[in-house]
Amino acid sequence: MFGLRKFNTPVLRPAAPFIIGGVSVLFLVAKMQDAMINSDQYRNDPRNPALSAGKKDH
Structure with missing residues (x-):
């Protein structure tokens, strides 16, 4: 009667x-x-x- 109860709570579908x-x-x-x-x-x-990372494509 007391303690944690298991309910089917949707989490992923509403989010x-x-x-x-x-x-x-x-x-x-x-x-x-x-x-x-x-x-x-x-x-x-x-x-x-991009210049400091070494991406000099120009």
Whole structure:
């Protein structure tokens, strides 16, 4: 009568839209950041992290 009881509580199904949204936002933000780093305006900027990592594709 007392103690922990087992209930069928759905966790993954209600959280699925938020998980999918979070993954898609993370992917799109990473793509935008990569596009901005490799743009012509910031390609030769000394603050560009791609220059310090050795990615000199220009």
